[in-house]
Amino acid sequence: MSILIDEKTRVVVQGITGRIGAIQTMHMLKAGTKITAGVTPGRGGSRVEDVPVYDSVEEAMGEQEINTSVLFVPAAVAEESCVEAVDAGLKLLILITEHIPTHDTMRIRAYARSQGARLIGPTTPGVITPGKCKIGIMPTHLFTPGPVGIISRSGTMSYEMAGLLSGEGIGQTTMVGMGGDPVVGTGLVELLELFQKDPATRVVVVHGEIGGTQEEKAAVFIKQKMNKPVIVYMTGKVALEGSRMGHAGAVFTGKRGAMENKIKAFREAGVPIADSPGEIATLVRKALEA
Amino acid sequence: MILYEYEAKRLFREQGISIPQGEVAKSPSGAAEIAQKMGKPVVIKAQILALPGVEAGDARTAGSPEEAGRVAEGRLGKSYNRQRVSELLVEEGLPVQKEIHVAIRVDGTAGAPLVMASLERLSELDEEAKASPKVASVHSDPFHGLKSHEARKMAKSLGFTGDAAVKLGDQIHRIYKVYARWSALMAGFNPLVMTPEGNFSAAGAFLEMDDSALFRFPQFRELSLSRILDPLAREGKSIGVTYVGLEGDIGVICTGAGIGMATVDLISKRSRPANFLETGGGITEKQLAEVMRLVLKKPGLKGVFLNMYGGINPIHEGAKGVVKVVREDRVNIPVVAKAIGNFQEETWKVLEEGGVTVIKTIPTDQAVEELFKRLGK
Numbered sequence: 001m002s003i004l005i006d007e008k009t010r011v012v013v014q015g016i017t018g019r020i021g022a023i024q025t026m027h028m029l030k031a032g033t034k035i036t037a038g039v040t041p042g043r044g045g046s047r048v049e050d051v052p053v054y055d056s057v058e059e060a061m062g063e064q065e066i067n068t069s070v071l072f073v074p075a076a077v078a079e080e081s082c083v084e085a086v087d088a089g090l091k092l093l094i095l096i097t098e099h100i101p102t103h104d105t106m107r108i109r110a111y112a113r114s115q116g117a118r119l120i121g122p123t124t125p126g127v128i129t130p131g132k133c134k135i136g137i138m139p140t141h142l143f144t145p146g147p148v149g150i151i152s153r154s155g156t157m158s159y160e161m162a163g164l165l166s167g168e169g170i171g172q173t174t175m176v177g178m179g180g181d182p183v184v185g186t187g188l189v190e191l192l193e194l195f196q197k198d199p200a201t202r203v204v205v206v207h208g209e210i211g212g213t214q215e216e217k218a219a220v221f222i223k224q225k226m227n228k229p230v231i232v233y234m235t236g237k238v239a240l241e242g243s244r245m246g247h248a249g250a251v252f253t254g255k256r257g258a259m260e261n262k263i264k265a266f267r268e269a270g271v272p273i274a275d276s277p278g279e280i281a282t283l284v285r286k287a288l289e290a
Numbered sequence: 291m292i293l294y295e296y297e298a299k300r301l302f303r304e305q306g307i308s309i310p311q312g313e314v315a316k317s318p319s320g321a322a323e324i325a326q327k328m329g330k331p332v333v334i335k336a337q338i339l340a341l342p343g344v345e346a347g348d349a350r351t352a353g354s355p356e357e358a359g360r361v362a363e364g365r366l367g368k369s370y371n372r373q374r375v376s377e378l379l380v381e382e383g384l385p386v387q388k389e390i391h392v393a394i395r396v397d398g399t400a401g402a403p404l405v406m407a408s409l410e411r412l413s414e415l416d417e418e419a420k421a422s423p424k425v426a427s428v429h430s431d432p433f434h435g436l437k438s439h440e441a442r443k444m445a446k447s448l449g450f451t452g453d454a455a456v457k458l459g460d461q462i463h464r465i466y467k468v469y470a471r472w473s474a475l476m477a478g479f480n481p482l483v484m485t486p487e488g489n490f491s492a493a494g495a496f497l498e499m500d501d502s503a504l505f506r507f508p509q510f511r512e513l514s515l516s517r518i519l520d521p522l523a524r525e526g527k528s529i530g531v532t533y534v535g536l537e538g539d540i541g542v543i544c545t546g547a548g549i550g551m552a553t554v555d556l557i558s559k560r561s562r563p564a565n566f567l568e569t570g571g572g573i574t575e576k577q578l579a580e581v582m583r584l585v586l587k588k589p590g591l592k593g594v595f596l597n598m599y600g601g602i603n604p605i606h607e608g609a610k611g612v613v614k615v616v617r618e619d620r621v622n623i624p625v626v627a628k629a630i631g632n633f634q635e636e637t638w639k640v641l642e643e644g645g646v647t648v649i650k651t652i653p654t655d656q657a658v659e660e661l662f663k664r665l666g667k
Contacts, residue, residue: 020572020602027632076505098570101503102396103473106432109401125601137571137602139631142652154548156599163630163652180547182398182475189399209551212398213417235551238536238558239566242292242344242371243523246532246547246568248502249398254343256414276556278653 001200002129002174003149003191004092004120005068009133012037012060012090014071014081016048021072024096024137025049028070031134036064057088068092070126070135078122079104086117094135095121095185102248105183112185119185123247124177125155136177138162146171148284149195151188152207153178154247157235160277161205168281170288173201180209180247188214189221196226203229203287205280210236211249211257219265229287232266233274234259291499291514292339296379298477298497305468307461309492312381321362324380326355333493334361337377338370339517341496342393342480343414346370349494351383373519384493387486390448392462393419393478394430394469402429403469405436407444407462411480436466454488461490473503522565522587529580531569538562540661541585541594543578545569545603549654553597556658561667564588571602578611586621593624595661596646597654600631609637613644624664628657 011028015021016038026049029035035051037060044055054060057069069085071078071093078100085093093112100108100122112119120127126136130143138155142163150165150172152158158175165172176191178184188206195201204226208215215234222230236245236252237259244251252258266273272287274280293301299309311328314337315321325332336347347370352358358380368375391412397404406412406419406427413419420427426444430436442459450458461482469477480494504511518524526533532547536554542563544550550568557563567585569577585594596612598605609629616625628649629637641648647664649657 024602075502099502101473101506102475102500103432103470103503106396106401106403110432139599139601142630152548154546154551155601156544156546156550156597157548157552159599159601159631160549160552160652160654167652182396183401184398185401187399187401207548209548214399216417217399233552235548235555237551238554238563239551240534240536242340243534244501244532245534245551245566246570248500250547250551253341254414256343261415276653276655277552278655281653 001198002132003194003198004127004174004176005129005133005135007132009034010065010067011035011135012039012057012066012069014039014057014069014085015073016040016051016053017043017046018072022048024072025051027140028134031140033134036066057085057090061088066090068094068135070094070096072096075100079108082108082119083111086112086115091117093117093119094124094126095119096124096126096136098123102182105181109183109185120176121179121185123181124179125158127174127176129174130172142166143175144171146173147200147202147288148172149198149201149204150175151178151191151204153180153209154207157207161207161233161280164277164281165284168285170281170284173198180249182212182249188218192218192221192226192230196228201228203231203284205284206230206232208232208234208262209247209250210239210245210252210259215262216265219269219271222271223269229290231272231274231280231283231287233277233280234262291501291504291510291517292341293497293499294337294339294377295335295495296337298495299492301468301472301497302465302492302495305464305471307464307492308490309495310381310384312379315362315378315380316376318359318362318366321378321380322355322359325352325358328382331383332358333381333383334358334365335379336365336368336370336375337379338373338375340371341476341498342478344371384483384491385485386483388484389481390458390484391479391481392465393476394466395476397429400429402432404429405462405466407448409448430466435470436463438463441466454484457488457490468497472497473500473506474498475500522584525584526567529577529584531567531581533584534566536563536565538564539590539592540564541588541591543567543581543585543594544597545573545599545605549597549599552654553595553658556655557595560662564591569603573603573608575607575611578608579615582612582615583619586619591623593626593661593665595658596627597657598627598629600633600637604633605629605631606633606636606640609640613640613646616644616646626661626664628654
């Protein structure tokens, strides 16, 4: 089992003819992902990696089986591209694009929700269910099938966590890149809920960072509702007040977004906090053996 | 990008919000002249880039031009939040009947703007502020924005009635329009003043632009680079990476924000990183060479540590830029690189041939230990 994506997932790549879209389509196909179509307005009729390209999501859906969109579109057109996918009836959108204006993201999120669609991202590495489906930009070989769910605010940290678990022989059900922006389509608590319901997931690992209050809310959820162990690893302990640490959402000003609040919330909820990436594997193993 | 208060006030005025009469002074005599011209008591505020909650120096009142000059002298050249004060906002002092604090912030969990108003200073923590019985708050609709009836309701729940409630609601509605018009991350009054005559004026104002939205506002995009105060951070921005200056002597280069934060956290356990640097996606040989030269600019570096993941990034291309600088600039401090992901074998080969110590295992803690060993720590 897994969450969000599996062997039944059929993908359209919006922005498939772009530099990154084309390369990542190649990597996803190599990983076994079933990409049935690509979309770039004005490029209908062409092919990328032998995947047929259409002018619109609607046209692609008329001819191909599709249930998920991954978007590699420029930030300036992310909102209209997401709206197009939702209007075509898709219920899962994975928005890889970085540097989207926050006001645009709030509208994309609200629109998707109003139509019963789920948005993952933006600024996400994507989602991978190892061995079954990879949608995004992560290096495939670091991920292996197994019992651990991963939720990460960062692409590179998700690779590190999966890679070190895989190295220890501990595989993953699904890894979801939550995204590093101040507003994301699907938040930490919602993703924990999905892993909670997935029988194959026995332990969940969460990478959190400074900024926002998702970790604080998750701590309360874990304490009150979660029936499987959650391990967290936090980054951003060494940060300069007011400076965004690479992610638009990773910033603190005074108490706002500060690390102390998050650590305190997790401690109060009794959630084990790994002190280093290396310690994540130790804590996960302990939780799996418990 | 945070705006100076006087810049924020210009945007507020364009939206029909009344602001106190005032001017910017850069010298004590300038401040005295402005006070003289106004012919009434003035309020003097140091202008630094800061949001509420950050120490920025209190507003000071001056009853005469001479006093304005003295206050200005005491303020100019002082430092707050790592910034030297070079400008002062000199404004007419307003008679105050009531002060209303308003803030509009992005609520990440709700995915919507959170509008809050209170007769007291608002907590920087949304949860704490919202929970207070003295705060009126509402999440606005991301499509329709704050509606005028919602703004009036906020005014009424703060105890305003009749005409005053309509006027205050109008001010809250207008500041929301500023926030939406400029795709801001944060905007507010700290505070909005109601005078005994029942007029409202934005005595204090703040606004933070969203860096990701600046492509829509060329006038601010130009400005944003000059607003980065650390020259190395500014250079980083101009080559498309995030550089944050820290106080140590180990240079850090990472290909992602999460791994970058983890790396500086781990180095800090036993030593001190000189900087945080993350490239984001889309690195090239040329960019990594520029990044190496940028990090090496900090005097007194003892070593450089690279933590690279090949996901969206062609790290084998980046590696060529790294070794080019090691060779051409005769770098004589240890350069240690962990590189994992797509094209890792090619990357290792390039780095090793270029004299860089390569770490091929995943946990960053182990890689940092290797770095310490190389540095004799």
